[in-house]
Amino acid sequence: MGRSIGRTVLIGAGLMGAAALVAAAVVSWRFAHYQPAEADIAPDPQAQAYFMDDYASARQAFLAQGDALAQRLNGVERFAIAVDSPRGIKDLYVDGLYVPAQSSPQRLLVLSAATHGIEGPAGSAVMRMFMAEFMQDELLAQTGVLFLHALNPYGFAQQRRVTEGNVDLNRNAGTNNALYQTQNAGYPVVHPLINPAAPADTQSWSHRLFLLRALGQVARHGMPVLRQAVLQGQYSTPQGIYYGGQALEPQLAALAPRLRALLNQYPLSMSIDLHTGYGERGKLHIFLNPPEDPHVRDALQAVFTGHTIDWGSGQDFYTVTGDVTSWIGTLRQGGAHLPAVFEYGTMNSQTTIGAIKSLHISVLENQGVQHGWASDDERVRIQRDYREMFNPSSSVWRTQVIARSRTLLRDVLAQLPQVQVQP
Numbered sequence: 001m002g003r004s005i006g007r008t009v010l011i012g013a014g015l016m017g018a019a020a021l022v023a024a025a026v027v028s029w030r031f032a033h034y035q036p037a038e039a040d041i042a043p044d045p046q047a048q049a050y051f052m053d054d055y056a057s058a059r060q061a062f063l064a065q066g067d068a069l070a071q072r073l074n075g076v077e078r079f080a081i082a083v084d085s086p087r088g089i090k091d092l093y094v095d096g097l098y099v100p101a102q103s104s105p106q107r108l109l110v111l112s113a114a115t116h117g118i119e120g121p122a123g124s125a126v127m128r129m130f131m132a133e134f135m136q137d138e139l140l141a142q143t144g145v146l147f148l149h150a151l152n153p154y155g156f157a158q159q160r161r162v163t164e165g166n167v168d169l170n171r172n173a174g175t176n177n178a179l180y181q182t183q184n185a186g187y188p189v190v191h192p193l194i195n196p197a198a199p200a201d202t203q204s205w206s207h208r209l210f211l212l213r214a215l216g217q218v219a220r221h222g223m224p225v226l227r228q229a230v231l232q233g234q235y236s237t238p239q240g241i242y243y244g245g246q247a248l249e250p251q252l253a254a255l256a257p258r259l260r261a262l263l264n265q266y267p268l269s270m271s272i273d274l275h276t277g278y279g280e281r282g283k284l285h286i287f288l289n290p291p292e293d294p295h296v297r298d299a300l301q302a303v304f305t306g307h308t309i310d311w312g313s314g315q316d317f318y319t320v321t322g323d324v325t326s327w328i329g330t331l332r333q334g335g336a337h338l339p340a341v342f343e344y345g346t347m348n349s350q351t352t353i354g355a356i357k358s359l360h361i362s363v364l365e366n367q368g369v370q371h372g373w374a375s376d377d378e379r380v381r382i383q384r385d386y387r388e389m390f391n392p393s394s395s396v397w398r399t400q401v402i403a404r405s406r407t408l409l410r411d412v413l414a415q416l417p418q419v420q421v422q423p
Contacts, residue, residue, distance in 0.1 A: 030353075031211040031353060031356070031357060034353060034354070034357045036281040036346070036347055036348045036354065037281070038281070038282075038394060038396045038397070039281075039282050039396055039400060041396055041399060041400070042399075043395035043396055043398075043399050044399040044402065044403065046402075047125075047395075047398055047399045047401070047402035047403065048395055048398055048399070050125035050126075050128055050129050050402055051121055051122070051125045051398050052121060052124065052125070053121050053391065054157075055117075055120065055150065055153060055156040055157035056091070056157070058120065058121065058124040058149075058150075058156070059093070059095060059149065059150065059153075061124075061128060062095060062097075062124060062127070062128060062131075062147075062149045063095065065128055065131045065132065066078055066095075066097040066131075066147075069097070069099060069131065069135060073099055073102065073135075073140065074100070074102055075099075075100045075102075076097070076098065076099050076100075077096075077097075077098040077100075078095075078096065078097050078098075079095075079096045079098075079258065080093040080094070080095050080096070081093060081094040081095075081096070081251055081254045081255060083153050083154060083250070083251050084250070085154060085164055086164060087164065089154065089157065089158070089164075092153040092154055092157060093150070093153055094148065094149070094150055094151055094153060094251050094254075094255060095147075095148075095149040095150060096146065096147065096148055096149070096255075096258065097146070097147040097149070098144070098145075098146045098147075098262060099135065099140060099144060099145045099146075100144045100265075101140060101141065101142050101143055101144040101266075102137070102140045102141055103141040103142060104141070104142050105142070105144055105265055105266050106142040106143065106266065106267065106268065106417070107142065107143050107144070107266055107267070107268040107269065107270065107416060107417070108143070108144045108145070108146060108262065108263060108265070108266040108268070108269040108270070109143060109144070109145050109146070109269075109270050109271075109272070109413075109416070110145075110146045110148065110259075110269065110270070110271035110272070110328060111126075111127050111130060111145070111146070111147050111148070111271075111272050111274070112147075112148040112151055112271065112272070112273045112274065112324065112325070113126070113127050113148070113149055113150060113151070113273075113274045114149070114150040114151055114152050114153070114155065114156045115151045115152055115169050115170050115273055115275065115324050116152065116155060116161045116162075116168070116169065116170060116275060116276075116277075116390070117150075117152040117153070117154060117155015117156040117157070117158070117159070117160055117161060117162070117163075118155055118156070118159050118160055118161050118386070118387065118390045118391060119161070119274070119275050119276040119277065119390050119391065120150055120152075120155070120156035120391075121156075121391045122274065122276045122344055122391065122398075122401050123274035123275070123276075124149060124150070125398070125401065125402065126274050126342075126401065126402065126405045127147055127149060127274065129402055129405065129406065130147075130405075130409060131147070133406070134409065134410075134413065139413060142417070143413075143416075143417075144262070144265070144266060146259075146262060148255070151169060151251065151252075151255075151324065152169050152251075155169075159383070159386070159387055159391075160365075160369070161362075161390065162243070163249060165238075165245070165249075166238060166239060166243055166366075166369075166370075167243060167244065167245040167249055168233065168241075168242050168243060168244055168245075169249060169252070169324065170273070170275075170320065170322070170323050170324055171232075171233030171234075171242060171243070171244030171245075171320060171321060171322040171323070172244045172245045172248065172249050172252065172322050173248070173252055173322045173323060173324045173326070173327030174248060174322050174327070175327065175330045177247070179235075179244070179321060179322050180235050180244065180245065180246045180247065181235065182233070182235055182244075182321050182322075183235075183236075184229065184232050184233065184234040184235075184236075184321075185229075186221075186225060186226075186228060186229025186230075186232075187229055187230075187232075187234045187236065187237070187240075189217075189221070189229060190217065190226065190229050190230055191237065191240070193210075193213055193214065193217060193363075194230060194240070194241055194359065194362075194363050195237060195239070195240045195241065195363075195366075195367075196363070196367055196371075197370075197371055198367070198371055199367075199368070199371050199372040199373055199374045200364050200365075200367040200368035200371065200372070200373050200374060200378055200379075200382055201373075201374030201375075201378055202364065202378060202381065202382070203374070204374075207360070207364065210356070210360050210363075211353075211356055211360075214226075214356045214359065214360075215352075215356070218352065223352060223355065224315055224318075227318050227355060228318045228319070230242065230359060231318045231320065232318060232319065232320055232321060233320050233321045233322055239366075239370045240366070241362055241363065241366045244321065244322050252324075252327075256331060259328060259331050260331040260332075260333075263328070263331055263332050263335075263337070264332060264333050264334070264335070266335065267335045267336070268335060268336050268337075268338075268419070268421065269328075269329070269332065269335070269336075269337045269338070270303070270337070270338040270339075270340065270412075270416060271324075271325045271328045271329070271337070271338075271339055271340065272325070272340045272341070272342055272412075273323075273324050273325040273340070273341050273342070274341075274342050274344075275287075275341055275342065275343045275344070276343070276344045276345075276346055276390050276391065276401075277343070277344075277345070277346055277347070277349070277358065277389060277390050278317075278343050278345060278349050278350075278358075279310070279343050279344075279345030279346075279348075279349060279350055280345040280348055280350060281345050281346055281347065281348050281397065282344075282345065282396070282397055282400040282401075282404075283344075283345045283400075283404070284342055284343070284344055284400075284401070284404040284405060284408055285310045285342070285343040285344075285345060286304055286307055286308065286309045286310060286340065286341070286342065286343075286408075287310045287312065287317060287341045287342075287343040288300065288309055288310070288311055288312060288339065288340060288341060289311075289312045289319050289320065289323060289326060289339070290311050290312060290313050290319070291326075291339070295336075295421050296336065296337075296338060296421060299336070299338055299419045299420075299421045300338055300340065302415060302418070302419050303338060303340075303412055303415050303416055303419055304340075304411075304412070304415075305411075305415055306411060307408060307411065310343075316350040317350075323339075323341070325339035325340060325341055326339045336421035338419075338421075342405065342408070344397075344400075344401050344404075346388075346389055346390065346392055346397070347389055358389060361382070361385050361386055361389050362386075362389075364382045364385075364386075365382055365383065365385075365386040368382055368383075
């Protein structure tokens with residue numbers, strides 16, 4: 001009797017173990033083949049036309065539209081900040097186009113793109129849609145507009161998120177050296193997971209088991225803690241992901257005096273930095289660090305009346321250090337500034353599996369750049385996945401980007417003149 005019970009227990013344990021292995025295999029297969037679902041909408045050919053995947057073509061189109069605006073509007077100023085390349089890559093520029101308020105300067109709107117270079121195609125497309133469809137007399141009577149095209153031209157041209165020195169420009173924008181001494185307490189915990197020091201190889205066991213390793217971290221620390229540790233920004237590991245550098249990057253330092261001079265001509269400014277990647281696929285997230293000044297927070301909520309703001313302190317989001325749009329506001333000498341980020345989601349990364357898949361792709365891409373690739377096939381595969389994460393080729397997604405930007409920008413421009421920010 002006892003032996004029979006023992007055999008039954010062993011058989012049951014064996015079946016449970018086999019079921020667990022099957023379940024793990026199914027989950028791992030789904031993770032390896034993960035693709036976020038597309039919306040069921042018809043693609044818009046006009047929206048596709050705004051997208052240009054390579055930096056040189058997007059820059060040429062931006063400059064051409066700037067020339068057209070300069071011919072019909074008064075006082076238009078254009079400038080180009082050259083970005084030096086240690087590798088000798090030519091013709092990298094941060095291009096600026098300033099259209100002053102044509103009558104009474106009451107507010108300045110700053111639109112910036114490609115702070116994360118590989119996100120540039122969508123940002124450039126939205127910017128040029130705005131130039132084509134919104135730059136009318138009614139808007140420009142009291143509102144000036146400053147376009148900053150390709151803040152990170154190297155990343156745009158080379159299809160990387162970071163600068164040539166591996167600096168994340170949206171973790172780099174500091175007013176003093178205190179930013180670069182910031183300690184990200186959670187980063188050492190996740191460092192072994194996200195910064196492997198070996199050639200990138202999707203077939204290695206560390207990557208085959210990446211989902212299970214990441215889920216172990218989630219089980220131990222919780223997804224919000226893990227997300228914040230990874231994405232906040234770090235200043236200790238130059239070859240690691242989300243590295244914010246040790247000093248203000250040269251293009252931002254060169255841009256600062258120009259921004260300061262323009263911002264202080266207006267009592268109110270608003271900057272919108274255009275990003276892709278994080279969040280629900282096809283959705284335009286208004287993604288903001290919570291401002292310390294309650295009056296600024298109230299003004300942002302008024303500007304975005306009727307739309308949900310995903311504050312970085314929320315459960316499915318994160319705060320960052322050294323972001324560009326807040327840094328722009330620090331250049332003011334009085335008046336008020338409203339910092340905002342438009343984030344076009346691609347991977348459903350507010351979900352656990354979407355977040356881990358996004359992280360895995362980022363880890364592999366950085367690993368390959370820093371330590372080489374296990375094979376040329378691996379390089380092609382990883383870089384393709386990386387491009388698709390930040391610049392989806394989907395005509396449906398691109399249609400959503402333009403359509404939702406058009407709607408939101410129309411609402412913002414209608415509500416911005418009503419905003420009063422108390423000192």
